Amino acid sequence: MGKKEYFRPGLFFNMVMPSQEKIIIRGLIRSAGWIFCVWGCIVTLRGVWDAFWGEPEANYFSSVKWEFITQEQWHRYSGFEISYGLACIGIAYLLWKFSSLVPEFYTRPAQQYDERL
Numbered sequence: 375m376g377k378k379e380y381f382r383p384g385l386f387f388n389m390v391m392p393s394q395e396k397i398i399i400r401g402l403i404r405s406a407g408w409i410f411c412v413w414g415c416i417v418t419l420r421g422v423w424d425a426f427w428g429e430p431e432a433n434y435f436s437s438v439k440w441e442f443i444t445q446e447q448w449h450r451y452s453g454f455e456i457s458y459g460l461a462c463i464g465i466a467y468l469l470w471k472f473s474s475l476v477p478e479f480y481t482r483p484a485q486q487y488d489e490r491l
Contacts, residue, residue, distance in 0.1 A: 397480045400473045407469035414462030421455030424448070 432442040440448075 393484055394481050395484045399476050399480045400478045403469055403473040407466040410462045411466035414459045417455055418459030421452045421459055424452035
């Protein structure tokens with residue numbers, strides 16, 4: 375058996391393209407929702423940690439604690455982290471609800487691709 379029987383490059387490049395393409399729409403929206411949800415959970419948990427148990431790294435390098443960053447500033451920052459994380463979780467929820475309104479697939483005419491690439 376020769377090499378031509380195992381590898382025929384023309385077999386794949388001369389295939390007939392389908393007339394319609396299916397594009398997954400709902401899956402893209404839901405995956406974006408999952409990304410927002412995971413990121414929002416991470417940031418919210420970090421904000422809760424900073425609010426109750428955490429402290430800025432500047433405290434490790436100063437002679438007196440809370441010399442460079444006051445506790446008020448630190449709690450304001452942790453509140454921002456919590457609100458930002460909850461906003462990301464809210465966006466994730468809205469994306470999941472919106473994904474139920476869109477079709478699962480979008481069908482469009484197939485595009486012709488340049489074979490020289």
